[in-house]
Amino acid sequence: MTAHTSANVPLEYQTNQNQMNILGFWIFLGAEIVLFSTLFASYFVLEHNTAGGPVGHEIFILKDVLIETFLLLTSSFTCGLAIHAMRNNSKNGLMFWTIITLLFGLGFLYMEINEFIHYIHEGATIQTSGFTAAFFTLLGTHGAHVSFGIVWIALLLIQLAKRGITQVTARKFFIASLYWHFLDVVWIFIFTFVYLKGMVM
Amino acid sequence: MTTVKHGFPWNHLIGFVLSILLTLFAVFIAFETDFSKTVIMWVIGTLAIFQALIQLFMFMHITEGKEGMLNVINIIYSIFLALVIVFGSIWVLTSGHSAIH
Amino acid sequence: MSLDEFFVTGDPLILASQIAIGLTMIGLIALVTYLKRWKWLWSEWFTTVDHKKIGIMYILAGVLMFFRGGVDGLMMKAQTSRPNLEFLDAQHYDEIFTTHGVIMILFMAMPMLIGIMNVVIPLQIGARDVAFPKLNALSFWLFFVAAMLFNVSFVIGGSPDAGWTSYFPLAGKEFTPGVGNNYYAIALQIAGIGTLATGINFIVTIVKMRAPGMTWMKMPMFTWTSLVTSIIIVAAFPIFTVALAYMTLDRLFGTHFFTVAAGGDPMLWLNLFWLWGHPEVYIVVLPAFGMFSEVIATFARKNLYGYKSMVFSVVGIAFLSMLVWVHHFYTMGNSASVNTVFSLTTMMIAIPTGVKIFNWLFTLRKGRIEFSNAMLWSLAFIPCFTIGGVTGVMLAMAAADYQYHNTMFLVAHFHYVLIPGVVFAVFAGLYYWWPKMFGFKLSEKIGKWHFWLFVIGFNLTFMPMFFVGLDGMSRRMYTYSEGLGWEGWLGFSAVGSIVMAAGFAALCYNIYWSFRYAPRDIGNDPWNARTLEWATATPAPHYNFAKIPEVTRLDPYWDMKKKGETGLKKSDLKPVHMPSNSWTPIFLGVAFGVVGFFLVFEWFTLAIISSIGIIIGLVANSFDYDEGYHIPVEELEEEERAWRGDLK
Missing domain, CATH: 1.10.287 (Helix Hairpins)
Structure with missing residues (x-):
């Protein structure tokens, strides 16, 4: 595709192909919304079916969940700063904030894995009941998305180091940032409708 | 640039x-x-x-770029689907004889 | 696992298939090697990102799957043709109706329609390719690998046998312990990923790549319906992804999503399956509506009647299609209010569909109708589909549905919807767009045989099912006793299926005959058509359009012909940018297939090791910065002169 450059348009929007990729990714996020809402719907249907196994409020630990939430919220913020740096054409800023974002992401994953180990010790494995199946699948799908995102963005960092901020790398980073923010949105709903709801009701 | x-x-x-x-x-x-x-x-x-x-x-x-409007429509439609899936499933599966208690 | 558990043994029919498959594979490999075509196959087809070639591969695979699903259907009809027949046993019959359903919907209807969309849509909107050509190739290879994985089940490991809907608890490990249903869960998952990618690809293509001047209300109807189908794909397939993931977890990892004893809910499967499954019906039927619209407008020599109402009804169908899923399981014991609401939404969806039927009829009114084969299929569609639609309204009434539910009446109904609505459309589309793909028409004369045999056979096969259904025959019965009054109907039905098969054979012969003997000098516009795909050479050059056309109204090519603006100025030619071929799509497809195969057999170590292949493919793709190539003006000029004569 030919590159139309214009001073006012951010780099990632500057070619038609870039615009198409970004639009396509938004549509993919629409599909992700459907995917996660299906997981949520199944969770809501099955959450009371504990079949004698542990119930949500018996095993959830508010402190750990809050730490996970703050880690992910902060990573979403630093991810925004990374894109801000990218739009100021600061390769080092983009690099720096992206690495910070990934570190927060890794911290989140560490906490989540510990959380899962804790549940398994409490006798709640994915095979225990309808509730645990839906719970672990919802959480696990989100966690798998975070893991995938970390690997993906790490690969982008290599490309950034090699090529600098170009129309293509800018587009890739921008799309990855959409993905990362989206995972934060999903987590907000998990936090509210799985953890808080489970502990309150 | x-x-x-x-x-x-x-x-x-x-x-x-x-x-x-x-x-x-x-x-x-x-x-x-x-x-x-x-x-x-x-x-x-x-x-x-x-x-x-x-x-x-x-x-x-979300409103940025040439397709800002489309992005908004896309997300609104996805939210509509999410509501249908979540509330529809709960309603269908927990009312009537199908409810498992 | 010993070898005789790995291969399905003990059935002479399957043994014969195993031998036939083995010999065919060896034969094909030998043939390609003998003709020295491996390199050609790799560089022209396996690694192609050209939407037209991908479309042709989809259609080829679809025809193959039609054959496979058709043989399943014929075997079912043979088994039930007489009471107490022992041609197939109950288990074999279960397997065959399962694979028949899955293959016909997901591996025949979907690829046929997506194939035609692939060939036509970019041309129809005046674009050079789809938005993401490489992703498009990946979609195809995922579909193809999934189809092969699913098909191999009947010789390796055993077929799925819980019906195409695979309801729990029957489809669970407890009642279906073999690997058959693992094939279902995993092959459909792989195909679903590809389909979702297709949906996204076509939405972006249609939104962003239309020729200048083609505003929303100047888009051809097939483009509109393809857009809406793509939207429904993106809306519905993720639900199926989740449902299949649950099925996989339940079967492979012992979770309890659908097991009542441990707090699961088998109705959750039904709910999710049909949340996807009903929109899926519209996913396959809407592109078909678009094709009929193009064909009818072309051969009635009129523009489509009620274009705007057509657009609104397509959008309305898309919206309502997400709100009717419960009508597939009224009898599960919902509350009365659930059944009432879904009865109403279901009946409402008949309204936009009715609008479309009237629009086609009014398009025909006072038209100068040309009875080409494509047009014959469209004309046969209208009454046959109406029968399917009207019986659908009968089934939509929840109270009455308790009587019809899971009877042959239902089977007859959905065959009357899907065969006219999809298969007739695919045939119409193939006859209509065949020249666009290959540069010659299919024989109209042999085509008439194809048409009459298939349509008569279709009605003979499925009309009797309405009556046996009302007489109480439930679906999926592998045999029945004498004296129930069904023998006559089912005998007719079996004969009808043979007539239908003869129709399909006529199509195959037509393709063979036309490849060898059909005239090649048909010009670029053999049907005197209206839309942009005919404004370029036939078959379309790999760059589609030397110069992107400009659109001022609906039916732009008709307009250009009337104004005499179909020519091309030499000064308008500029180098054309094209995407390069890529090995990653086929590589990723095969990698997914290998991992899927190991998962089917629950060989987890091998699955994890081989998933390295998927990672390699994804990483290679991320690091691929190939920017394609440009076709120089001289080459364009030469190709355009070849069919236009001199340029202005």
């Missing part, structure tokens, strides 16, 4: 502070108040939606 310099990212900072505050507020509502469970769920549910909107508008810049 874009020459416009963007200043301090106030937008992001405000969004971040708001999302932290909203999270803490939700925890406060859930554990430190005497509202009925239904009220609590409505309030923290609304807070969650606000947080999602903060992410969409302040971090993801």
